[in-house]
Amino acid sequence: MRASSIERIASALCLMLLALSPRAAAQSADELAKQTQNPVAGLISVPLQGNWDFGIGDRDATATLLNIQPVMPFGISSSTNLILRVIMPLTSQPGPDGTRINGLSDIVATAFFSPAKSGPIIWGAGPVVHLPAATNNALGSEKFGLGPSVVALTQPGDWTVGALFNQIWSTSGASDRGDLNTTFLQPFVNYNFGGGLSAGVSIEATADWEAEESWTAPLLFSVTKVALLGKRPVNFAVAAGPTIASPEGGASWRFRLGATFLFPR
Numbered sequence: 474m475r476a477s478s479i480e481r482i483a484s485a486l487c488l489m490l491l492a493l494s495p496r497a498a499a500q501s502a503d504e505l506a507k508q509t510q511n512p513v514a515g516l517i518s519v520p521l522q523g524n525w526d527f528g529i530g531d532r533d534a535t536a537t538l539l540n541i542q543p544v545m546p547f548g549i550s551s552s553t554n555l556i557l558r559v560i561m562p563l564t565s566q567p568g569p570d571g572t573r574i575n576g577l578s579d580i581v582a583t584a585f586f587s588p589a590k591s592g593p594i595i596w597g598a599g600p601v602v603h604l605p606a607a608t609n610n611a612l613g614s615e616k617f618g619l620g621p622s623v624v625a626l627t628q629p630g631d632w633t634v635g636a637l638f639n640q641i642w643s644t645s646g647a648s649d650r651g652d653l654n655t656t657f658l659q660p661f662v663n664y665n666f667g668g669g670l671s672a673g674v675s676i677e678a679t680a681d682w683e684a685e686e687s688w689t690a691p692l693l694f695s696v697t698k699v700a701l702l703g704k705r706p707v708n709f710a711v712a713a714g715p716t717i718a719s720p721e722g723g724a725s726w727r728f729r730l731g732a733t734f735l736f737p738r
Contacts, residue, residue, distance in 0.1 A: 502669030502699040502706070505735055509697070509708045510633040510663045510671070512624045513556045513587040513597035515546045517736035518708075526691075526716075528725030534567035536724065548589065556585040556597060564612060576608035583622045583639065596625040601639045603653060605646055616646030618653040626661075633663040633673075654682040669699030669708075678718070686720035691727040699735075708733040 508514040522540040529536055541561040549555045562578040582604065585597030601622040607613025618641040626635025636659060643653035656679070663673035678690035695712035710731035716724050 503665060503667060505699045505706055505737065506665055506669045506671050506697065506708065507628055507633060509699070509733055509735070510661075510673070511595060511626060511628070511635075512544075512558065512637060513546075513554070513585050513595060515548075515554060515556075515589075515738070516544070517546065517738070518544045518733050519736075520544070520731060520733040522710075522729065522731040525728045526724035526726075527728070529567055530722045532567070532571075536567060537565045539563040550589075552589050554587050554589050555599075556587060558583045558585070561606075566612070568611070574609055574611050576612050578607050579613040580604040580606045581641075585622065585624065593629075594625060594627055595635075596623070598623045601641060603641050603643075614643070614646065614653055615650045616643040616653050618643045618655075631665040631667075633661070633665070636660040651683050656680040656682070663697075671697050673697070674714075676717070684720065688718040689716065689720065689723060690718040691716045691724075693727065693729065695729070702734075706735040706737065708735060 505516075508516045509518065520540070520542040522542060524538040524540070526536040526538070527533070539562070541563070543559055545557045547555045547557070560581045563576070564578050565573055565575045568574045581601065583601045584599040586599045587595070587597035599622060601620050603614070603616070603618030605613055605615050605617060607615075620639060620641040622637070622639035624635065624637040626633060637657075638659075639657045641653055641655050658678045659675055661673060661675035663671050665671045673695045674693065675695070676690055676692050678688060680687045691714060693712040693714040695710055697708055697710040699706055699708045701707070710729070710733070712729040712731075713727065715726045
């Protein structure tokens with residue numbers, strides 16, 4: 474009788490664990506999904522983002538871009554976090570006479586200082602640094618650059634709404650190359666359906682104030698899903714959309730595939 478009671482209790486506990494496990498996993502995936510939509514979240518991540526830009530020039534050529542974007546948060550005090558974001562772009566662009574130019578472009582690094590305990594408005598601000606790391610002069614500016622960067626967002630319920638801004642001016646570099654004076658503005662909206670699945674829209678607008686036709690702005694509609702790759706949570710993403718502003722001969726639309734490897738603490 475006693476053994477039978479123990480068996481019934483054990484069976485009930487097993488059933489409870491089986492019932493709760495998917496729910497707990499879904500909740501964890503939902504939390505990770507919202508953190509991936511927050512540029513100043515306290516989450517270590519390594520995004521790999523592949524972009525294809527179509528319709529370039531008279532030949533309607535295609536450019537490819539792989540952005541490696543590690544994000545590393547540090548708690549520098551009880552009230553403040555430092556979030557370091559680095560973008561290392563590997564690119565292949567159409568060149569003259571049907572050739573292609575391949576290599577590493579310039580690196581951009583941002584350090585956001587953000588409150589450790591955020592309120593309804595989540596924000597971060599700090600310096601952005603442009604490093605002339607291009608392996609081919611045609612892929613970079615040969616200029617060091619510096620400027621401010623700010624991000625602000627809110628996450629009411631299942632929504633994430635925000636914007637990221639930075640401005641870079643050149644400080645030094647090759648005297649025979651043009652100065653850097655660029656603005657980046659990215660408004661974004663995401664809706665989380667549950668189970669780590671979300672959909673969103675964003676504009677990634679870049680203005681080169683030294684050029685006559687300054688703006689390049691792809692409008693991207695995206696779907697993302699947090700899933701397990703082995704034991705590692707990964708946020709998979711697919712996005713596409715038209716380029717709503719571009720210089721003459723620029724891309725007409727963009728397609729994107731991404732995988733963000735997550736390291737929750």
